[in-house]
Amino acid sequence: MVTLLMRNVYCCIVALFGVLALPDFAILCADENDYYRIVSVVVAKSSVNSRAENWTPLPDDLTLEVSGIAVLDDESVAVAIRKGEVWILDGVYDDPPKNVRFHRFASALHEPLGLLKVGDEFYSAQRSELTAMRDTDGDRIADEYRTVAKGWGVTGHYHEYAYGPKADGAGNLWITLNIGMGLAGTQLDRVVPNAPFGYKQGRWRGWGMQVKPDGSLVPVAAGMRSPSGLGANLAGDMFYTDQQGNWVATNSLHHLRPGVFYHHAEALASMNLPGSTINDVKEVPNGLPLADAMKKFPELKPPAVWFPYKKMGQSTTDIVLDASNGKFGPFHGQLFIGEFTQAAMQRVFLERIEGEYQGACFPFRSEFASAVLRLAQGTDGSMFVGLTNRGWSSLGTASHGLQRLVWTGKTPFEIQEMRARPSGFELVFTKPADRATASLPESYRMRSYTYLFHSTYGSDEIQLKNLPIKSATVSEDGLRVTLQVDGLRELFVHELTAHCVRDAVDKQPLLHADAYYTLNRIPKP
């Protein structure tokens, strides 16, 4: 043990001297901003603390609390805002955006939390229905508010948000429905009658729903707590994010598929309704490690990716696919996830093992002006970032706004992919790694842990174990390294730190040296 530690120190010192030998310490000042630049399109003048009960916007402030973004063309985007309006913003790609024009397209929506352009209509899920808005007389103001789908429970509890829609690869629309929390008074008049386990929830609360072209709602999967993010990957499969809380150990990303249960037991209130894809759950385990809970509750499936609390944010939100073929940097095909509390954005790599998605998450970009709720990729590959922190808290300097994240053209040194292997992991870097540091097992540290499935708020990391790295083998081109790791455990998060790896040319460390792989399945050799 002592020897190992000594070598570890040595490794870092070697790396350090490399660093100190550089003339101007430039590398130590390298930060996310060198690679991805934040451009503020509109940022609130009001201060950051909008958790207060009586929060009000400044009188002259357009309260652009962005809750949905639809990219329209090379000039403009449409955004839904939480007070219930849809605005069309022109000139949003200007850099700096000195001449943004605002035009209100629609109003009188009840806390809409998504925006999607379908043909000549804008779709948005508001609290009580999925609505399509259209301008029929050519004045650029919606005059038709068509109810596309409704029928989910709306008891009047504030936490019953409805998110979406987003379209999957097949063109199906998806929405997700927050669970209610501690319903009381007249809210209880609207719960599912005689619900299993005595749960008090409105219809389909905590479910992910598909909307068919005829407006019918098709329940698909259940157990959601606060599914504020929806998004499809390159293959067209649909995913959602959930947020830490009761029954949810930490933030998570899930593949939406029929009959699957994710976290929040009270979603089972709708189990016996016609159309439910989950039936006959006899018992809900409470207080077991995830793997044990899954044995007692077969519909319970692990997320494709866990986001360990604090390390990978505190409240995951939107999901957006980089489909820009390189215009957003070296991450084409990967998913980017919004982060509310820390005003940030994370990155996700997914792979399929035995048909099921799993993968890794990486820190990507912090320092947005407020909580990140919505993301959308612009026509130039840049990402629009919709901000609002009202009701909770976040880092940042503003209570709401719209920013844009632009790739500077410089490639950061990052772990581009982290793939599971039968006896370890393979890392793919965005540019060649320095062989000396990358081939030292001591350049890496790994530990693994899992979570409790329980009704209390969040879970600690449990059954924590440090895993020795047996070897690190670098590919000829320096782009890949294969780590042999002892003691892999299925259904555990495998946390990797690679602080001592340097790139081949500039000897810079990784921009983000941490990665978290959710190893639901170990690939067979």
Next chain:
Amino acid sequence: MKREVVRAAWFLVLVLFACAVGRDSVAEDRGPFVTGFERFARYGELEQVNAGRLLISELSCVACHPSEDAQLAPKRGPDLDGAAIRLNQQWMQTYIAAPHSANPHTTMPDVLGNRSEVERQAIAKSIVAFLSTQQRPPDEVKGSGAVPVPHEFWKKGDPARGNVLYHQVGCVACHEADQEHAVASKSSPVDQLIAELDAEELAELGLSAAAREVPSVPLSDLSAKYSVTGLTHFLLDPHQFRKSSRMPALKLSPVEAADVASYLLRDQPIDQLELSEELKTEHSEEQIEVGLDEVETGKRWFVELSCVQCHSVDNLRPTARAKPLANLDLAARNRCWDSDARTVDYQLDADQVTALTEALRAEQTLNTPAEQFELLMLTFNCYACHERDGRGGVARFRRDHFETVAKVDLGDEGRLPPPLTGVGRKLQSAWLKNVLLGKKADVRPHMHIRMPIFHTELANRMPELFRVSDDERNQNEVAVLQAASDSVEAGRQLMDVGCVQCHLFGGSALPDVVGVDIRGIGGRVREEWFRDFLLNPSALKARTRMPSFFPDGISQRPDLLNGDVDRQIAAMWAYLNAKGEVELPERISEARARNFELRPTDKPIVLRTFMEEAGTHAIAVGFPQQVHFAFDAESMRLAVGWRGKFLDAQGTWFVRSAPPAEPLSNDVTLFAEAVAIAELNDMTRAWPQQLSNESTDNYNFTGYRLDATGVPTFLYRFKDVDIEDRIEPKEIDGVYELQRSLTLRNVSKNSDAKRMVMLAATGKRLSRVSDQSVKNETGLTTTLNDRQGTLRSSSGRDEWLVPIELESALTVELQYQW
């Protein structure tokens, strides 16, 4: 080698910096820095005995020399269980070997006596080896939806933000300010006056103390001393590492603590900053293995040299006690303050020795509360921020760093911490305790400077001392205001006389008003003080901007409560402390309405919301004609109509808890709790129950369209009949009533006529007004155009039904009057 160079250069910078800002540095020949002593005792403003007693506690004399006197409780030093993680080893070595060279103003004595330099270094080395095994990590900082805690937040501090915070939140009330830092405020009038006077004039006016520069509490060599994790966690919660820390917690968020730490450590060599924890952990593991003997030796020295008397570490217990304080022989040789002391050397200066000797010579006397109180105020340096009875307050030059948040001019009162003169008369003890503990007791959010959090022991003692010192009548919590229960409304009206100009009410205020929120003021302020303050504010608070609204004891509102001042004050008290929701003062209410009240002027306004009368799918429509309605899109019915003001949208737009919207009127009428169109196989069948998500009975709501005038037409479908439901104002006999048009369209493939029925009106009791008109018991009259209805009683209510023969399309019109 490179590292050494970097560090040397940085030391040079520090030295230059220290020279440059020498203005209020402490003179070199002065002894340990004790802030109350430096500010007041040096100038003869404290009794020698009290000054000496302050030194006894701050120099921790009683840690070794026992005393029964609780007021002399020693300050002691930091706990060292996490020394290896928090402190730099090189610094520990230097500091332990020669404390006064490393930090001339330290209150830690040199305990190495007249040992040789070689011996000193060797002992220090072993103690550092021992302390390097002390690796208890700081308590984990919990994150939540309200508390962002980025991963390894202590590494992510921003020195620029830290600079701003350091000069804003209160650090510079005690510590050195960067004179380069922009000074935001205009000087206060007092400061302007002081600047113009000479020493003699100042003395005449009693402003000598106010004109004095107050020396800064030295920060020692933080960059050499602390790891970034150590300093960040210390700033976040000083009491975790120093149980009786004189430094309070400044209510920094984790991110802010990291920012301030990175500012204070801005000159730290980058390698130390980046990798300090990792390297330290590894190094010390190494030392455990290679230097066990050394560790044991260090541990022995730690106890033997009495370090353990003040520092808690590794569960070590003090083994020896020195002579009790009361029995000290002041004439003996080798006293702690003698320069050739063999045991402990504090390097006291002459003033300090004099004060200390006086205190030790003095008879043990039972302190008065006022004396105890003074000692506590000095010990915890309350005077750094607060003035009390003419002593202390934020010192000259430091004052210039404090501003209101939005730079609103509220005078010194709005930017500097409040004076504490008479505060025991003013505040409830329980509230004061919450203030000291930082428990939801911030009433001045308009100030940048923060009231910090002190430790529990102080919070337990202080409020009672305040009370007994200030309230000679000793009447805690006595009700002096006799308000009649119906006076709340009068109290509300009295707010408009002036209170609303400067105060908030449960978070609501006039535009641009920042100030203290006075809703629920009885939770913190005592009634008697409230009354006296209202009658004559400046008698209780010098230079306050609060004017008297009862000049010469006369009310400005003789029309209310007969102009009786006592009753009016009681009414204000009753209003401010009324339980539950109360109406806002009228002027605030009006201002708020301007922001959030929806006032249709040229076109209708639509708002989807929750409404008690129209459910969770309510669509409210307001008209310029001042008659409005809400449609319930869940049960597809006109739910409620009202005249007058429309709605306030704040709850719907901006309140997290999504409260229901309410008609801003009492002129409200409720309509049938049922859909208007149905199929009844025969006229004896019951009308369909109110529709819901769970039972839509072949009804589907499909949205609404707005016409060119902005009037919505609601669209729903029953089987293969499309229904368009349009409701809008119509003038009837000079009054705007609601007119409703229901258009039915048969969209079925076959062209058979459909037999439909319309439910035109319901009520407990319906009476005919005319052939085409009925009225219910609430006064709602429904009138049909061109059609006949039949009255029936069904399911316990009266119904007015209209049979409809639908071929392709038709429109039915009715009017509602109330």
